Amino acid sequence: MIIQTISMKSVTAEGMGTLSVFEAGRDVPFDIKRIYYIHGAPAGVQRGGHAHKALRQVLWCPYGSILIRLDDGVEKTEVLLDDPARGLIVEHYMWREMIWQQADSVLCVAADSYYDADDYIRDYDVFKRLVKSGGTEA
Ligand code: TYD
Numbered sequence: 001m002i003i004q005t006i007s008m009k010s011v012t013a014e015g016m017g018t019l020s021v022f023e024a025g026r027d028v029p030f031d032i033k034r035i036y037y038i039h040g041a042p043a044g045v046q047r048g049g050h051a052h053k054a055l056r057q058v059l060w061c062p063y064g065s066i067l068i069r070l071d072d073g074v075e076k077t078e079v080l081l082d083d084p085a086r087g088l089i090v091e092h093y094m095w096r097e098m099i100w101q102q103a104d105s106v107l108c109v110a111a112d113s114y115y116d117a118d119d120y121i122r123d124y125d126v127f128k129r130l131v132k133s134g135g136t137e138a
Contacts, residue, residue: 001070001072001074001075001076001077003070003077003079003088004029004088004089004091005079005086005087005088005089006022006027006028006058006086006087006088006089007085007086008020008021008022008027008060008085008086008087009021009022009027010085018084018085020062020084020085022058022087024110027087028058028087028089028110029056029089030056030112031112032058032110032111032112033111033112033113033114034110034111034113034114034115035108035109035110035111036108036109036111037106037107037108037109038098038106038107038109039104039106039107040104041100041103041104041105042100042103043100043101043102043103044099044100045099045100046097046098046099046100047097047098047100047107048069048096048097048098049095049096049097049122049124050095050096050120050121050122051092051093051094051095051096051120051121051127052092052093052094052119052120052121053092053093053119053120053121053130053135054092054113054119055092055111055112055113055116055119056089056090056091056092056111056112056113057089057090057109057110057111057112058087058088058089058090058109058110059081059087059088059090059098059107059108059109060081060084060086060087060088060107060108061081061082061083061084061105061106061107061108062084062106062108063084063104063105063106064082064100064101064102064103064104064105064106065080065081065082065101065102065105066080066081066082066098066099066100066101066102066105066107067079067080067081067098067099067101068080068081068088068090068096068097068098069096069097069098069099070090070094070095070096071094071095071096072093072094072095072131073093073095073127073128073130073131073132074131080101081107082101093127093130093131093135095121095124095127
């Protein structure tokens with residue numbers, strides 16, 4: 001499985017922290033219509049457990065440490081997001097689970113579409129069948 005990560009441009013001001021930045025259509029391969037973030041989760045929490053039919057996203061963790069488990073229906077891999085200047089591109093038809101390694105870690109997501117509950121695949125068996133059929137039948 002090819003994992004796409006982005007290394008954000010980071011500008012450190014001596015003694016004043018670091019500014020990290022990425023730009024839609026330049027550093028990530030799509031435009032961004034929606035940003036959301038998950039905060040206030042205790043260590044050990046697992047979220048996700050779904051895939052998307054069309055949505056493309058970039059995930060990053062500006063604070064803390066979150067393990068991202070990815071499964072394209074054929075292969076599985078893990079990426080640890082613990083660097084505020086690193087982003088992970090998650091394409092459509094990618095089953096994902098996010099596990100909080102540290103309390104209060106923040107997961108930020110920038111997505112290429114507005115929220116659409118119908119774009120979710122929440123049943124793993126349905127996901128596997130859709131991957132096998134190229135997305136034509138569940
Ligand atoms: P969900 O995508 O299931 O998050 P996770 O996989 O991390 O648990 O979303 C959690 C809830 O938030 C669900 O009820 C849908 C709602 N939600 C929105 O209303 N708008 C959004 O943009 C997102 C991402 C979720």
